[in-house]
Structure formats: C-alpha cells, structure tokens
Amino acid sequence: MAGHSQFSLLTQRRFLPYFTVQALGAFNDNVYRQAIIGLLFFLGVSSAERTLYTNLAPAIFILPYFLFSGIAGQIAERMEKQRLIRITTLMEIAIMSVAAVGFLASNMILLLVALFFTGVQAALFGPVKYSILPSVLRPEELTGGNGLVEMGTSISILCGMIYGGLIYQVAGAWGPETAAASIVALAVLGNMAARRIPVVDAGDPSLKVNWNPFPENLRVWKLTRRTPAVRNAVLGVSWFWFIGTMITAQLPTYAEINLGGAQELYIFALALFSVGVGVGSLLCEKLSARTVEIGLVPLGALGVSAFMLDLYFARPGEALAAGLGAAEFLRQPGSWRIAMDLAGIGLFVGFYVVPLYALIQSRTPRGELSRVIAGMNIQNAVFIVSAALAGIAVQRLLGWSIPQLFLALAIANLLVATYIVTIVPEFLMRFLSWLLVRTLYRLRIQGIEEHVPDEGPALLVCNHVSYMDALVLAASTPRPVRFVMYHRIFDIPVLRWIFRTARAIPIAPEKEDPALMQHAFDEIDRTLAEGGLVAIFPEGRLTADGEIAAFRRGVERIVERAAGRGQAVPVVPMALQNMWASMWSRRGARAGEGWLGRMRLPRRLRARIGVVAGPPVAGADATAASLEAAVRNLRGNNP
Structure with missing residues (x-):
C-alpha cells in the first residue's frame, strides 16, 4: 500500500x-x-x-x-x-x-x-x-x-x-x-x-x-x-x-x-x-x-x-x-x-x-x-x-x-x-487492538488490497510468531476476520476479552480436547459458508526459534470440508515480517515460563513490522507443503 x-x-x-x-x-x-x-x-x-x-x-x-x-x-x-x-x-x-x-x-x-x-x-x-x-x-x-x-x-x-x-x-x-x-x-x-x-x-x-x-x-x-x-x-x-x-x-x-x-x-x-x-x-x-x-x-x-x-x-x-x-x-x-x-x-x-x-x-x-x-x-x-x-x-x-x-x-x-x-463491544475491542498495534509498531502492508477478496469466503494462512499476531493481521485487513487460535492463547488475560469480542475461534489438538477441536471446525465451516474470512496459523504453535515450522494438515481438512459441501474456498498465503524481535514473541524464553514471563523488551520502540499477502491459491491446489513454501517466500529473510 x-x-x-x-x-x-x-x-x-x-x-x-x-x-x-x-x-x-x-x-x-x-x-x-x-x-x-x-x-x-x-x-x-x-x-x-x-x-x-x-x-x-x-x-x-x-x-x-x-x-x-x-x-x-x-x-x-x-x-x-x-x-x-x-x-x-x-x-x-x-x-x-x-x-x-x-x-x-x-x-x-x-x-x-x-x-x-x-x-x-x-x-x-x-x-x-x-x-x-x-x-x-x-x-x-x-x-x-x-x-x-x-x-x-x-x-x-x-x-x-x-x-x-x-x-x-x-x-x-x-x-x-x-x-x-x-x-x-x-x-x-x-x-x-x-x-x-x-x-x-x-x-x-x-x-x-x-x-x-x-x-x-x-x-x-x-x-x-x-x-x-x-x-x-x-x-x-x-x-x-x-x-x-x-x-x-x-x-x-x-x-x-x-x-x-x-x-x-x-x-x-x-x-x-x-x-x-x-x-x-x-x-x-x-x-x-x-x-x-x-x-x-x-x-x-x-x-x-x-x-x-x-x-x-x-x-x-x-x-x-x-x-x-x-x-x-x-x-x-x-x-x-x-x-x-x-x-x-x-x-x-x-x-x-x-x-x-x-x-x-x-x-x-x-x-x-x-x-x-x-x-x-x-x-x-x-x-x-x-x-x-x-x-x-x-x-x-x-x-x-x-x-x-x-x-x-x-x-x-x-x-x-x-x-x-x-x-x-466490537467498537471498544477494535480501539484497544488499534491502540496496541499502533503504539508498539510501525506497520507496513503489502498485497492485502490485491489478494484478499473484497467479498465472499477466503481462508487466510500465516506464520505464527507472537501473541500479537492476530491483532496485527486484524489491523491489516479491511474486512472482519475470524481467527482460529490455540485455546491457551485465546485465554490470555486482557487479550481474552479482545479475542472473544472479535469472535475468534479457540481450538485444541484432538488428543487434548476433541470436542473443542470439532467445535472449531464446525465454526470455520459456518463462517466460510456465510461468505466470511477465516485466518489460521497452520504451524499450530508459536515459533520457538523464529523459523517457520512445518504446516499441519488442518488447512487441507478445512478446504476438503468446504469442497464436500460444494464450496470452492480460495486460500490466501500471508506472512508476518520482523515480529521475532517483538516483546510478545518467545525469543529468549526459558523452559517453564508462562506467557507473562516470556515477555522481553523490544530492541527499539515502534519497530517496523510488515504484513505481506500473496496471490490466492485455489482450494483444490492448496496443500500444507505448497502453502508453507508460499509463506516462507513471502516472509523472506525477515523473521
């Protein structure tokens, strides 16, 4: 932009x-x-x-x-x-x-x-x-x-x-x-x-x-x-x-x-x-x-x-x-x-x-x-x-x-x-998230207006670097987005109210809570069927070293479920840049620390970060491996 x-x-x-x-x-x-x-x-x-x-x-x-x-x-x-x-x-x-x-x-x-x-x-x-x-x-x-x-x-x-x-x-x-x-x-x-x-x-x-x-x-x-x-x-x-x-x-x-x-x-x-x-x-x-x-x-x-x-x-x-x-x-x-x-x-x-x-x-x-x-x-x-x-x-x-x-x-x-x-409450939620993002960062956005559809359903996939990722992406996207996030991040004090008001979808691994996982997929299906945007972090967890982990097959499952009901959902790869140095990432975290203990002072106030979107991928061609490669290419050497 x-x-x-x-x-x-x-x-x-x-x-x-x-x-x-x-x-x-x-x-x-x-x-x-x-x-x-x-x-x-x-x-x-x-x-x-x-x-x-x-x-x-x-x-x-x-x-x-x-x-x-x-x-x-x-x-x-x-x-x-x-x-x-x-x-x-x-x-x-x-x-x-x-x-x-x-x-x-x-x-x-x-x-x-x-x-x-x-x-x-x-x-x-x-x-x-x-x-x-x-x-x-x-x-x-x-x-x-x-x-x-x-x-x-x-x-x-x-x-x-x-x-x-x-x-x-x-x-x-x-x-x-x-x-x-x-x-x-x-x-x-x-x-x-x-x-x-x-x-x-x-x-x-x-x-x-x-x-x-x-x-x-x-x-x-x-x-x-x-x-x-x-x-x-x-x-x-x-x-x-x-x-x-x-x-x-x-x-x-x-x-x-x-x-x-x-x-x-x-x-x-x-x-x-x-x-x-x-x-x-x-x-x-x-x-x-x-x-x-x-x-x-x-x-x-x-x-x-x-x-x-x-x-x-x-x-x-x-x-x-x-x-x-x-x-x-x-x-x-x-x-x-x-x-x-x-x-x-x-x-x-x-x-x-x-x-x-x-x-x-x-x-x-x-x-x-x-x-x-x-x-x-x-x-x-x-x-x-x-x-x-x-x-x-x-x-x-x-x-x-x-x-x-x-x-x-x-x-x-x-x-x-x-x-x-x-x-x-969406008015206050957006104010708080806007205040947090604009206070902590200088945000540069590329490709959103060209590649995120103006209307209709789409699945956004992105690398997962910090606890602020969902708020940064929400501040970068013109349309309302429902985020799928690990339930323990969803339950972080203060941010929990913002996530709930934004209608984020908490999810857990099937071994940890199969009912919550099934409920998450049902909510994803309903949102896409209604023509909304859903964003997921296919790595399934925050990066521990700044690198992008292998994407899990959940993204393929979402696309397959949509195709099963006759809906073609485009998948838009996105990448967060320069978020690893954030005080909200796990950089320098020690074993056993909670999310508050993992916070580190940023190296500079209002650091420059970026959100980059790539061309949509047709649902039939969207595999975990190909989307992971697309996100890596978008992020480049900017962890």
Whole structure:
C-alpha cells in the first residue's frame, strides 16, 4: 500500500466528478441560505421579522427529510446512480432559477418555497451520496473516500456561508443580482460535473417503489436496526449531527458574549471547527492503514469530550472585552487555548464520524444500502431538530450559559459513547487492538488490497510468531476476520476479552480436547459458508526459534470440508515480517515460563513490522507443503 493515498482518488474519474458534485451542492445550499439572511438586512426588515425568517428557514429545509426520505431511498435503490445524480442536479438548476427570481423580486415567500424544494432535492440526493461509494471504491479505499467527502462537505459549508454572507456586503446595490447569478451558476456547474460520473448499477433495480411516505419512512428506518453494528453506527452518526448542530447553533452567540467578538470572530470560530473536522476526516485513512477501523470511534468520542470540557474551563464566563476581530481576539490571554479547543473538537469529530460511515457502507448489503442511508437521514433530521430545541430549552427554561451547555454536552457525549460500545463491544475491542498495534509498531502492508477478496469466503494462512499476531493481521485487513487460535492463547488475560469480542475461534489438538477441536471446525465451516474470512496459523504453535515450522494438515481438512459441501474456498498465503524481535514473541524464553514471563523488551520502540499477502491459491491446489513454501517466500529473510 506504500505510495497509495486517498488524494489519488481526486485524479480519477470514478471519484472526482462525484466529489465535485457533492461539494458544489453543499456550497450552493449554504450560499443560498446565507444570501436569504443577507437579503433581509438589505431590505431593512425589522429585527423581529428577521428573527422569524432565520428560525423558519432551517425548519423549512429540514421538513422534506421527514416527508420524503423513505421514497428517496427506494428511488436511489432502484435507479442507476449516475442517472439519479444527473436528475437531482437538473432539479437544482430549476429550483435555483426560481430562487433567482425570488432574489430579483425581493420576494421572501418565493425564496422560502424554493428553499423547501431545495430540501426535497437534498433528501433525494442524500441516499445516493453515500450509497454510491462502495460501488466505486474498493473496501480499503472506503475510509479515505469518506474522509475526502466529509472534508469536502465541511469546507464547502464553511466557504458557502462566508461567500453567501459577503454577497450583499461586497456587491452592495447589485447584491440581489449577484446572489441570483451565483446560485444558478453553481447549480449548472454541479450538473456539468454530474455528467462526468461513470455509470453505476442500481442496488436493486427490481424494487417496487411505495409512494406512501409515512409507512415507507418507518420501513427504511427499521432497516437501519437490522444489524447491531450498523444500528449503532447509525446512532453514532445521528449523535454526530446532534453535537454539530448544538455547537454551530451556539457559536454566533458564544463568539459575541463569551469571546467578545462580532460577525468576524464567529466566522473565525466556525472556521476552526470546520477545518478541524476536515483535517480529522483526512487523517482517518493514515491512522486506520486503509482499513475500516472502527477503533477510531471511541478515540474520537473521548477526544471530543476532552476538548469540550477544556473549552468550558477555558472560558466559563462572559468576555471582558467586546467588538474584537479575529486578530484582536488571538492577542487576548487564553485565546489560543480556546482556538485549540475548537479545532480539537472538530478534529476528533472527524475521527468519530468517518469510520461510522465506512462501517455502514461495508456492513450493509448493496441492495439495501440506499434505503439504510435514507433511514439514517430520517433519524439525523430528528436529532438535528432535537438539538435545536434542546439548545433553546436549556438556555431559556434552565438559564444555562453556553459554556454550561458545552459542559453538559461533553458529559452526554461520554454517556452516549459508553452506551454504544457497551451494546456493540466490537467498537471498544477494535480501539484497544488499534491502540496496541499502533503504539508498539510501525506497520507496513503489502498485497492485502490485491489478494484478499473484497467479498465472499477466503481462508487466510500465516506464520505464527507472537501473541500479537492476530491483532496485527486484524489491523491489516479491511474486512472482519475470524481467527482460529490455540485455546491457551485465546485465554490470555486482557487479550481474552479482545479475542472473544472479535469472535475468534479457540481450538485444541484432538488428543487434548476433541470436542473443542470439532467445535472449531464446525465454526470455520459456518463462517466460510456465510461468505466470511477465516485466518489460521497452520504451524499450530508459536515459533520457538523464529523459523517457520512445518504446516499441519488442518488447512487441507478445512478446504476438503468446504469442497464436500460444494464450496470452492480460495486460500490466501500471508506472512508476518520482523515480529521475532517483538516483546510478545518467545525469543529468549526459558523452559517453564508462562506467557507473562516470556515477555522481553523490544530492541527499539515502534519497530517496523510488515504484513505481506500473496496471490490466492485455489482450494483444490492448496496443500500444507505448497502453502508453507508460499509463506516462507513471502516472509523472506525477515523473521
């Protein structure tokens, strides 16, 4: 994987036109909404009337998500995706043309009607925005692709708000004409980019669309709850929208009262948060080594709460100054701490949400993904509205200050994160294994994306060097893997919980425990029959001298059992490199020592290790001897 980067996707037609469409859409939506607010100031309406419109506009935009998301999910499932994106961008041109007339005529009713239909167009585009990614990206590219999308969305929203807010200030008397021309031009550019997207097959072209929105909304929402991991990932994404809405809704008042600034300082604070989200989203690929690494989710939740807590303590009361610009604010005592907190919250929000989107895309069947995304959008809309109402309620009814609200949100975020990882321990397990592997080693991966199949069953075979081997391989493989391991290693304290949560399969020699051995083979058969990945260490034990021992015939037995039920299972040889010097290997062990006594300090901190995969071997050709030779060749002189 060396030399590959998520940024290379921006040079490829399968991704760049789609990325451009979604970024332009987010940019244009925010230009439009901010230009409406600018028009209110331009017309000199009263403060009460301006407040009415600014509160009404978000409700009008979000309403179509409640009304039409179920129908949108079905349409996105049934239609070829490039065609649907072209249709939605054509809709955007028509809607923005109506809005342009509203700006030129200074007609707020027409602008609000167009805003409603902008919400309809966004609800229709939402399911295809995320369901298209697994069709155009390989599994190892999902995290990087989602990171780019979240970065693009975050920065586009920020830039759209800035551009839309400046239209009337810069253009002056030509403000309405500039706003009208801008939104139509952006819509046309989006449609031109959409025409460059390659054809992408429908998820379920035979699906019959139910045009009754209310039962269909409930049906698609229930689809999000079918799989525990997906259900809780959807809950996590909705909570991200709750946090984001709560923070961004308070920033204008927070910048004025608690930071002592005006409009410029609000934009600066929003920029810190948005850029933080963008940077965090982009870093996910690097931190996850191009896998769907949900271990970043607990890390993201902890980071968000930590920075929000510090934001409360950094400025719990009102500012002592007023009317500060961004530069003047940064010269105030404690200002850099606040700036770091705002950027840090955004950074860890990126760590939090990108793996959740990638998990939903990788664990949901292709024929249901658009509807699952639609169900998630309904739930997101509920959380967005709840955040807006909760923010108003705690300040108006309870008299909380905004820093107190941030403190409560930090605590609530920890509680929600704890709930999610309690219900699906896989999140915490992956976090612990990710933390162990990334702390102890610098991992280099070769051949995984080329040779481990993106879907369907496969048997992975690898040399066995240390107690950490399973965790290292899990961190290197985009898909979930069930490991077969000696039951005494499976029962090691601390690691035992991780292995059990990862659904590892304990095994024992037939002479030692024949029942456990039979149960292990039955679990292997069931996992392969369901199209999963199984990894085994055919040596049967840890190496005692760093060399690869003879492979046992268990691998042949697994392949023969699969063939006996009519299933051809490819076998992928893999090799761990440079693990013999690990503190978790048996290097330097003395007779009679337990696993804890065998631990040795590594010769260097964060040693470089490698995982190499070779071409799959057809099951009929997979013998213990040939696989052993393949693994030896892959390992080379790197024990």
